[in-house]
Amino acid sequence: MTEQQLPTALAEIRDDFLALDVRERLQLLLEFSNALPDLPERYRDHPDLLERVEECQSPVFIFVEVDAARIVHVFVTAPKEAPTTRGFASILAEGLKDLTVEQVLAVPADYPLTIGLTEAVSPLRIRGMMALLGRIQRQVTEKSAA
Amino acid sequence: MTVERDPSPAFAAFAHPERLVSTEWLAEHLGEPGLVVVESDEDVLLYETGHIEGAVKIDWHTDLNDPVTRDYVDGAGFARLVGSKGISRDSTVVIYGDKNNWWAAYALWVFTLFGHEDVRLLDGGRAKWEAEGRPYTTEVPSPAAVDYPVVERDDSTERAYKEDVLAAIGNVPLVDVRSPEEYVGDRTTAPAYPEESALRAGHIPTARNVPWARAVAEDGSFKGRDELDAIYRDEIGLKEGEDVIAYCRIGERSSHTWFVLTHLLGFPNVKNYDGSWTEWGSAVRVPIVKGAEPGSL
Numbered sequence: 506m507t508e509q510q511l512p513t514a515l516a517e518i519r520d521d522f523l524a525l526d527v528r529e530r531l532q533l534l535l536e537f538s539n540a541l542p543d544l545p546e547r548y549r550d551h552p553d554l555l556e557r558v559e560e561c562q563s564p565v566f567i568f569v570e571v572d573a574a575r576i577v578h579v580f581v582t583a584p585k586e587a588p589t590t591r592g593f594a595s596i597l598a599e600g601l602k603d604l605t606v607e608q609v610l611a612v613p614a615d616y617p618l619t620i621g622l623t624e625a626v627s628p629l630r631i632r633g634m635m636a637l638l639g640r641i642q643r644q645v646t647e648k649s650a651a
Numbered sequence: 652m653t654v655e656r657d658p659s660p661a662f663a664a665f666a667h668p669e670r671l672v673s674t675e676w677l678a679e680h681l682g683e684p685g686l687v688v689v690e691s692d693e694d695v696l697l698y699e700t701g702h703i704e705g706a707v708k709i710d711w712h713t714d715l716n717d718p719v720t721r722d723y724v725d726g727a728g729f730a731r732l733v734g735s736k737g738i739s740r741d742s743t744v745v746i747y748g749d750k751n752n753w754w755a756a757y758a759l760w761v762f763t764l765f766g767h768e769d770v771r772l773l774d775g776g777r778a779k780w781e782a783e784g785r786p787y788t789t790e791v792p793s794p795a796a797v798d799y800p801v802v803e804r805d806d807s808t809e810r811a812y813k814e815d816v817l818a819a820i821g822n823v824p825l826v827d828v829r830s831p832e833e834y835v836g837d838r839t840t841a842p843a844y845p846e847e848s849a850l851r852a853g854h855i856p857t858a859r860n861v862p863w864a865r866a867v868a869e870d871g872s873f874k875g876r877d878e879l880d881a882i883y884r885d886e887i888g889l890k891e892g893e894d895v896i897a898y899c900r901i902g903e904r905s906s907h908t909w910f911v912l913t914h915l916l917g918f919p920n921v922k923n924y925d926g927s928w929t930e931w932g933s934a935v936r937v938p939i940v941k942g943a944e945p946g947s948l
Contacts, residue, residue, distance in 0.1 A: 535699045586749065588696035626695045627712030 510611045515600035519620045530625045537599070538592035544582050565590050567637065569644035575606045577645055581637075589626060593617070593634035597641060606649040610642055653685035653769060654743040662774075664876035666917025670910075671774045671873070672745055674783055681705055687742045687794075691758040692749040692777075701787030703747070703780065707736040707794065711754050711903070715761050723804060729765050730799040737794025740767070740802075747773035747780070751867050757906040760923055764804045772910065778871035809909070811896045811922035813930055816855060817937065819896055820948045824889055825858035826897045828908045829928065833900065834860040836941035849932030853941040855898070856948050859887040863904040866911045879916055889918065898924035898931070 511519075522530050543549070548568055565583040572578065579601050581594035601609055613619075617634035657676040662668035672680075680686055681704055688706040690698045698708040709715065714732055717724055724732065738744060744762060748755035752772055762770040773780070781787075806812075811819070819825060832838050836853035854860070865882055868874050883889050895918055897905040902925030909923040931937055940946030 531696060531699060535696050538696060538700075585700070586697065587694055588700050589694045592696060625713070627710075627716075629712060630695060 510613070511616070512600065512604055512608050512612070514602060515612065515616060518596055518600050519616075522621045525621075527621075527625045530621055534592040534596075534622065534625070535588060537595040538588040541581065541583070541591045541595040541598065544580055548580055548582075565594060565633075565637070567594075567640055567644070569641055569648060571606060571645060571648045575649060577601060577604055577606060577609045579641055589630060590633060590637075593637055596620075597634070597638060601641065606645055609645050612638065612642070614639065614642075653741055654680060654683055661875075665915045667914040670771050670914040672771050673774055674780050674785060677703070677745060677747075677773055677780075678785060685741070685743055687736065687738045687744050688773075689736070689738075689744055689746045689755075689758065690748055690777075691746055691754045693754050694749060697749055697777075699789065699791075701789055704786070704788045704790075705792050706747075707738075707792060709733075709736065709746075709758055711757055715758060723761055723764065726765070726801045726803040729761075729804070730801045733767075734799035735796050737792075737797055738799060739797050740800055742769070744770045745773055746770065747776045749777050751778065751864065751871055751907070752776040753863075753903045753907055756910045757903045760809065760906040760909060763809055764806060765802050766805060775870060775872040782870060808920075809913075809922055811898075811924040813924075813926055813934060813937070815922065816896060816898070816924050816931070819894075820856050820938070823894045823896055824887070825855055826883075826887070826889075826895060826905075826908060826912075827854045827858040827860045828863040828897055828899045828905050829854075829860070830862055831860060831943075833928070834858075835943050836939075849900075849928050851932045851939055853932075853939040854945075855931060856938050856940045856946045858898075859945055860943075861887060861908070863899070863907045866908065866915075873911065873915060876915070879911060883912065883916060892919060894918075894920045894922075896922045896924050898927040900928045901925070902927045 522533060525533060565581065565587065568580045570578040579598050581598055583590040583594055614635065617631050617638060623631045656669040657672040659673050659676065662671050688703055689709050690702050690706045691709050691711060692698060695710055715723055744767065746755040746759050755772055755776060759770050759772055827834050834854045838852060861882060866874055866879060889895060895912055897908045897912065899905040902923055905923050905927060909921050912918045912921040938948060
């Protein structure tokens with residue numbers, strides 16, 4: 506039922522994780538973590554523009570842009586000492602890339618629970634990823650209404 | 652003990668200096684027979700990004716907790732886990748981790764519940780090792796599995812349950828090691844941490860608030876004996892030989908304080924209430940005090 510709404514990139518990421526055993530899933534998460542893009546220059550020197558995700562166990566900041574064509578751009582930063590959080594952020598940044606406002610808002614809130622990471626990182630830790638998704642969707646709502 | 656202890660004069664004043672090793676000591680003893688180095692972190696991927704050469708990983712959430720019951724693994728589970736990491740009953744285990752060794756201290760406490768004799772902390776943990784420019788590797792060791800005996804966990808000496816804490820109010824000093832905001836009841840979790848479902852905020856009546864980090868120096872190592880005595884004996888009045896119960900939110904920060912009181916200051920009977928605020932703050936009809944005063948029953 507939520508299946509048909511899940512954007513292709515998110516579905517592919519989920520399938521990639523589910524194809525691996527638990528130990529390998531951590532390695533894939535680490536690859537995502539290492540691939541998290543740096544912030545664009547306009548945000549690098551303006552931490553005040555970024556919103557802190559309080560629910561995450563380490564300092565992680567997000568910023569969402571909605572452009573004129575109603576395409577969403579997600580920017581996230583987290584320190585290298587927090588590779589798990591970086592991995593979560595990287596999955597969402599890649600999975601939500603170039604989606605429309607409507608597509609982002611249609612992503613089910615429980616997507617993080619469906620990608621096979623709960624067992625690998627623990628239920629408590631996966632909550633940080635759900636919070637991250639929730640914050641992104643809230644910013645999209647706010648910014649697309651303006 | 653299998654591997655010689657760290658003779659560092661910095662530890663000499665502690666009650667049990669054999670429970671600490673310095674970064675210098677560890678660097679010199681890496682690879683020594685009988686020594687197993689364990690990394691235990693808050694971040695489940697940190698070990699994979701780089702760790703001390705030869706160190707094995709034990710994760711608090713996914714390895715030491717029972718996946719169903721809110722409890723630790725049992726004797727068979729612990730034997731399976733540590734045996735697979737190449738740890739024998741007589742191994743010298745040195746544990747280190749991120750966040751000032753919170754989770755390392757937690758793991759050490761769980762090793763203690765199973766009566767593992769020689770288990771030590773790396774003073775300063777990852778932060779100090781890194782600050783000194785010491786190397787990491789991403790190479791994961793594959794130690795040969797060894798037979799670790801099945802030893803039933805002894806929860807009677809180092810671990811307190813809710814009922815023990817209820818009986819302790821007014822009789823045994825309680826130390827609340829959470830942040831002042833959590834203690835007074837402004838919030839139920841550490842600043843910047845996720846909500847973990849405690850329904851009420853505040854502290855256990857009579858508990859004194861000593862945030863765990865007060866035991867830590869700027870470089871992440873433990874403060875010296877005199878400074879620690881000034882906090883725990885002079886300031887909150889713990890007396891020689893007295894029983895103590897420490898708690899926090901889920902038991903990890905209070906493991907850190909349990910280590911300080913037990914191994915550095917030599918209190919003989921310190922218990923960690925691992926149910927901590929996530930249990931107490933949601934339990935029915937237990938007394939709670941709000942505000943900065945310890946309060947009474």
